[in-house]
Amino acid sequence: MKKLSAFLKHSYLGLVLLFMYAPIFILILFSFTDSRTMSKWQGWSFGAYEKLFAERAVWVAVQNSITIAIIAAVVATIMGTFAAIGIHSMKKRNRMLVENVTQLPMVNPDLVTGISFMLLFTAIGFTSGYLRMLIAHITFNLPYVIFSVMPRLRQSSNRLYEAAMDLGCTPMIALTKVVIPDIMPGIISGFILAFTLSIDDFVISWFAADGVPNISIYVYSIARRGIPSHINALSALMFVVVATLLVIVNLRSIKQEKEAEVQARKLRSK
Amino acid sequence: MESNHLIELENITKEYSGDKALDNINLYIRNGEFLTLLGPSGCGKTTMLRIIAGFTMPSEGKVYMDDKEVTHVPPYKRRVNTVFQKYALFMHLNVFDNVAFGLKLKKMSKKEITNRVENILELVNLKGYEKRWVEQLSGGQQQRVAIARALVNDPEVLLLDEPLSALDKKLRKGMQVELKRMQQAVGITFIYVTHDQEEALTMSDTIVVMNEGKIQQIGTPADIYNEPKNQFVAQFIGESNIIEGIMLQDYMVSFKGNVYECVDKGFERNELVDLVIRPEDVDIVPLGSAPLSGVITNVIFMGVHYAITVNCNEFSLMVHTTDLVPVGEHVSVQILPDAIHVMKKPKEVSEFEIVMDEEKE
Numbered sequence: 001m002k003k004l005s006a007f008l009k010h011s012y013l014g015l016v017l018l019f020m021y022a023p024i025f026i027l028i029l030f031s032f033t034d035s036r037t038m039s040k041w042q043g044w045s046f047g048a049y050e051k052l053f054a055e056r057a058v059w060v061a062v063q064n065s066i067t068i069a070i071i072a073a074v075v076a077t078i079m080g081t082f083a084a085i086g087i088h089s090m091k092k093r094n095r096m097l098v099e100n101v102t103q104l105p106m107v108n109p110d111l112v113t114g115i116s117f118m119l120l121f122t123a124i125g126f127t128s129g130y131l132r133m134l135i136a137h138i139t140f141n142l143p144y145v146i147f148s149v150m151p152r153l154r155q156s157s158n159r160l161y162e163a164a165m166d167l168g169c170t171p172m173i174a175l176t177k178v179v180i181p182d183i184m185p186g187i188i189s190g191f192i193l194a195f196t197l198s199i200d201d202f203v204i205s206w207f208a209a210d211g212v213p214n215i216s217i218y219v220y221s222i223a224r225r226g227i228p229s230h231i232n233a234l235s236a237l238m239f240v241v242v243a244t245l246l247v248i249v250n251l252r253s254i255k256q257e258k259e260a261e262v263q264a265r266k267l268r269s270k
Numbered sequence: 271m272e273s274n275h276l277i278e279l280e281n282i283t284k285e286y287s288g289d290k291a292l293d294n295i296n297l298y299i300r301n302g303e304f305l306t307l308l309g310p311s312g313c314g315k316t317t318m319l320r321i322i323a324g325f326t327m328p329s330e331g332k333v334y335m336d337d338k339e340v341t342h343v344p345p346y347k348r349r350v351n352t353v354f355q356k357y358a359l360f361m362h363l364n365v366f367d368n369v370a371f372g373l374k375l376k377k378m379s380k381k382e383i384t385n386r387v388e389n390i391l392e393l394v395n396l397k398g399y400e401k402r403w404v405e406q407l408s409g410g411q412q413q414r415v416a417i418a419r420a421l422v423n424d425p426e427v428l429l430l431d432e433p434l435s436a437l438d439k440k441l442r443k444g445m446q447v448e449l450k451r452m453q454q455a456v457g458i459t460f461i462y463v464t465h466d467q468e469e470a471l472t473m474s475d476t477i478v479v480m481n482e483g484k485i486q487q488i489g490t491p492a493d494i495y496n497e498p499k500n501q502f503v504a505q506f507i508g509e510s511n512i513i514e515g516i517m518l519q520d521y522m523v524s525f526k527g528n529v530y531e532c533v534d535k536g537f538e539r540n541e542l543v544d545l546v547i548r549p550e551d552v553d554i555v556p557l558g559s560a561p562l563s564g565v566i567t568n569v570i571f572m573g574v575h576y577a578i579t580v581n582c583n584e585f586s587l588m589v590h591t592t593d594l595v596p597v598g599e600h601v602s603v604q605i606l607p608d609a610i611h612v613m614k615k616p617k618e619v620s621e622f623e624i625v626m627d628e629e630k631e
Contacts, residue, residue: 159358162325165345166352167372167423177371181362260406 024239031232048229052237055230061218062234064130065199068214072137073194079138080145080194081187085179087146088153099150106143113140114207121208129212136208137198144197145190152186275337276301276426276459277322282331284317284483291317292328293483299427299461304453306462306470309480310506315463318480319429322461323352335426351420352429356436357412359404365391365415366400372423390422393452410441417452427459434469446472467507471495479503500616504546511547511587515612516540523612526585528561530605534612544613549590551609554578560602562587569597 034047052058087098105113117136126132160182164174180187202216213221215238219231277299284292292314299305307315320326321333324345333341340348351372360368366387373383391397394414404412413433420428430449434442450473453460464470470477471491479486479494479502487499498504501512515525520535525545537543557563564582578589580603587603595601 157356157358159354159356160360162323162345163352163354163358163360164371165325166323166350167419168346168375170346173375178360182360184362260403 027232028236028239031229031236034229048233051228052230052233057213057218058230058234061213061215064133064212065214065216068130068134068137069195069198072134072141072198073191076138076141076145076194077187077191080142080190081149081180081183083142084146084149084153085175088150099146102143102146104143105140106147110140110201110203111207114204117204117208118210121210127210129210133205133209133212133214136204137201140201140204141194141198144193145187148190148193149183149186152183156182274301275299276335277461278334279318279321280332280334282318282321282328282333284314284321284326285329290483292321295331295483295485297478297485297488299459300476302457302459303475304450304460304462304473305476305478306464306474307478307480308464308467308470308506309486310465312482313480314483315465315480316431319352319431319461319463322427323350323429324348349426350429351423351425351427352431353416353420353433355431355433357416357433359412359415359419361404363404364400365396365402365404365407368404368415369418369422371419376423386422387418390418393421393455394418395448409437410445413437413445417449421452421456425458427461428453430460430462432464433462434464435466442469449473471507479506481506497611498546498613500613501544504544504611504613509549509588509590511545511549511552513545513547513585515543515545517543517612521607523610526562526582530610531607532610532612533608534610537612537614542615544615546611546613547587547605547609548611549577549588550575551606552587552589553604553606554580554589554591554593554595554601555604557600557602560604562605563600563602566595566597566599566601569594 030041031048032044032046033042034045083102087095087102090098114136117132117139121127121132156179160178161174164178165171169177200216201214202220205214206217206220209217215234219234222228223231275298279295279297282292282295283290295314295318307318309315317326321328324340324343324347327342331341332339335348335350360371363371369387369390370383373386378386387400388397391399394417396411396414396418399407399411399415404415407415413436416433417428433449434445437445446469449460449462462470462473471494474491476488477491477494478488481502487494487503489497494503494507498507498510504510504512513525515523517523517534517537517540518529519539520537521532523530523532523534523543523545562582564580564587566578567581567586568579570577572590575590575592576594578591578595580587580589580601582603589603
């Protein structure tokens with residue numbers, strides 16, 4: 001009994017991690033073998049990667065995904081931040097109302113959002129697939145940006161804005177020099193959220209874009225005939241890129257925390 | 271208008287959805303004085319400060335600064351700077367950039383900015399802290415940064431909104447002395463908001479006592495303490511015994527069945543009045559050596575003195591004395607003429623006085 005509990009104690013976290021990461025490791029593993037189906041291991045090979053880099057259609061999709069994610073995240077972050085500042089300065093009852101209305105699309109099923117975009121674009125005769133996808137992405141990102149910026153605004157004191165004006169800022173300069181830097185962590189997490197959601201999206205893009213592929217649409221369309229090995233390679237690469245970014249971000253914040261601690265200790269010892 | 275009136279408030283009223291936060295305020299502030307707005311929370315003192323700073327517009331009335339009307343001038347065009355209650359420092363900037371914030375907006379040369387920031391940091395005893403982040407500073411240090419950030423802009427008036435309320439008692443005492451020193455060093459007008467009467471008495475040249483949106487009394491700390499104009503001021507500033515009495519004639523007042531000499535005059539014959547007797551002005555003497563007698567019901571040790579309650583039939587008198595007298599002892603209480611301060615009864619009965627009367631019973 002004791003042994004069992006000790007075993008569980010030490011292995012529980014390991015099991016959870018294994019559970020979470022096993023599929024991805026299998027995927028990465030199978031990206032290094034060249035087989036038409038994923039069921040059989042056929043020895044080490046970079047064939048999948050060679051095929052991946054030779055396949056032009058993949059890179060069109062990747063380019064679409066990345067440019068749309070960046071543009072949509074930037075535009076949604078700017079629009080959402082100003083919207084949040086506006087909502088924050090409203091009187092209480094209006095603020096609650098508008099805030100709830102802006103949060104509603106987050107719980108709306110993607111399918112509904114996607115189909116309504118399709119109908120809207122068709123109805124007004126807007127045909128550019130790329131722009132359709134971009135506009136759809138900006139729109140579904142907006143509530144998430146507002147959602148990440150609002151709590152930060154609530155924490156921030158109105159006195160900061162007043163202090164800036166007191167020291168000679170016009171309202172606009174007070175906003176850019178004091179209010180926005182103060183809520184920057186919220187803006188950044190809103191941007192990251194928007195970027196991730198956008199690069200991930202399949203359902204809304206599928207209905208809104210009318211034939212222009214992003215990564216997920218491309219993978220879905222060719223996966224219907226069995227998953228070719230270069231898709232494994234693409235997925236593995238995407239995972240590595242995202243994981244690397246995550247590690248860099250985390251290392252940076254750890255470093256900043258350490259610096260702050262060192263400074264604080266210096267201060268105390270004085 | 272006299273030329274040394276730096277700021278004048280004329281018939282200022284501020285309403286918030288029907289409630290009057292300020293009710294027809296008239297006040298002038300002289301150049302170079304340390305003026306304190308003192309009152310309980312909700313008395314309108316902070317609203318008044320915000321109107322002077324320009325953050326709040328009055329519903330009625332006018333604000334003058336240097337003989338020019340500034341009622342609707344925005345805060346960034348007023349030569350006034352504010353030290354906020356919770357400092358409102360810019361967390362994304364270090365100490366130097368916080369202090370230099372206003373100067374950079376004025377497009378001063380880098381050298382001049384560095385010079386002025388260094389000087390002001392020296393004044394507030396924060397030399398060597400330029401590169402520190404604000405969140406790494408203690409409460410007292412943040413306080414100094416907030417003062418430096420405001421003072422460095424050379425304002426005509428420095429507004430301070432309960433700046434010491436977040437500090438512990440010992441630090442607060444130290445900062446009171448330092449604030450006064452800074453004010454004398456830079457020689458500009460300070461308008462200071464507080465609910466702490468001790469703070470007000472320590473630092474101010476002039477105290478404005480406020481309650482329920484109205485000015486109760488304006489005067490020097492000594493005036494306010496020794497000659498409170500009404501019950502509210504007497505109760506709010508220091509501790510006091512407030513007793514109803516009858517002014518028999520000039521320099522003679524009667525209360526609780528005894529007649530006393532006093533130093534006040536100018537009342538109607540037999541006018542009903544309120545008397546303020548400060549607990550430290552009363553002496554406990556052996557039984558029979560003064561007309562008023564009673565029994566000691568309570569003794570509290572306060573550090574420097576004892577707070578002793580003497581029950582003299584029907585009413586209790588608070589006495590502060592350094593001599594310990596045991597509970598239960600029968601004593602007499604000596605009240606000398608200059609210990610009695612006579613106030614006119616208020617004409618209208620406000621909510622406050624009703625509460626006070628209930629407490630007395």
